[in-house]
Amino acid sequence: MHKKWYISLIVAATAMMQFSCGGCGGDDGHLEYHEEEGMVTDVNFDSQAMNEIISSFSSPVEMAAMIQSSEVPFSPKYLINPDVVKDYTTSFKKALGLGFLSADLGYLNVYSKTSLIIDYLVQIRSISEDLKVGQFFDFQLLKRLATSDDNIDSLLIMSTQSYQKMDEHLRNNQRSNLSALLVTGVWVESLYLITQVAKDQYSEDFKDRIGEQKTILNQLLPILKMFHGKDFEHLVQYMEELKDVFDFVKISYEVGEPETKTINGSLVVIQNDRSIITMSKEELQEIITTTEKIRNKLIAL
């Protein structure tokens, strides 16, 4: 009898510990994990500042949402074949690949393409488990949500949150190198999506959105340079190529104070600071071509 009570208590205590840590952000599930040699960081950097910058980068859904709100039809030709990541053998490639697939999953989610989502979920699960962040990716739940069009909002929220939790966990557990690769993968694939759309269907909106990515690249590149190793050197080299074509983009600023209005019962803040993008169609074409080249090189890295 006493033995039974004791076992019950252990089970209760274990459950309580797990439950109480359910929302502990990145502090839970501390795992021993060894990165490949070469993926070490510069010792002279402010890791908190670096993590703040990495965490600020856009959600894997945002570029897709912008494309969809422009009423651009869905096209599977923009997407990576998810099976390509099966050949990725290092943490470096897997983290970058996880970023690519997360951006494509965002695109599929926004366009409610549930029939195509499962293949991406399968590969994301596999990579996330290899990177020891699989505990934040509830494959069974996401798969169940993906089997019905009625659950698309839940699927988008849950899968975007999974990405956010994996990224937070990596940063909070001294694996910022992988987090930086994750956001780089998302950013490159998102840039690829918008540039491919602009190639097929030019608009001033797309041109502005692409030109503004110069600001993001100028923040991302110094972060990537903080990490050492052959793979990072190649990555930085590719991103420098991209920077060279973005250097033609001119961004000027107008200063203004924000206005707050009530529109249809909602509080709306209109920013009057303004950035103005200047770039020729030829320069845009150069960015489109270089982005495609770099993205394909990174997939094959």
Next chain:
Amino acid sequence: MRRLFIILVFAILCFGQATTADAQCKQQLVYQCATQTEKAIFLRDFNTKLKRESPSDETGMKFTVVLNKGTQYRFSLCAPDGYQEQVVLTLYDSAHPENSNPLGTTFNKADKTDAKSFDFICQKTAMYYVSIRFKPGMGDKKGCAVGILSFVGKSK
């Protein structure tokens, strides 16, 4: 043995309370908050621990976020029952400081009214800050709050 059992149960309950009180909000609240925004696409959440040891303490957390030109975003704030009136979400940047002249906030200091959300029409791609904190003079207990960033649409 019975005494040992009681002590163990008590210890487990204390442990549970201590960790949850000092933790971020539960997933259920995050999900509820994310789904209450109609016609907007969820982008990310800002799950925040709130704790004030003394009246002068700065509570809550600050997050960085890149917002893109030509986009209308929505910032929503949710908190567990009893905390809704005590917390504030603020959007700011280096030119519009959090405490003096922020870009947007859920709490209007002038008329002391709260909004569950506000939209922000971004005209400059840059890094911004989002803070979630107890209002001045409030928050005598530990708590949590959740901010949600959503994509409302393109804007010119």
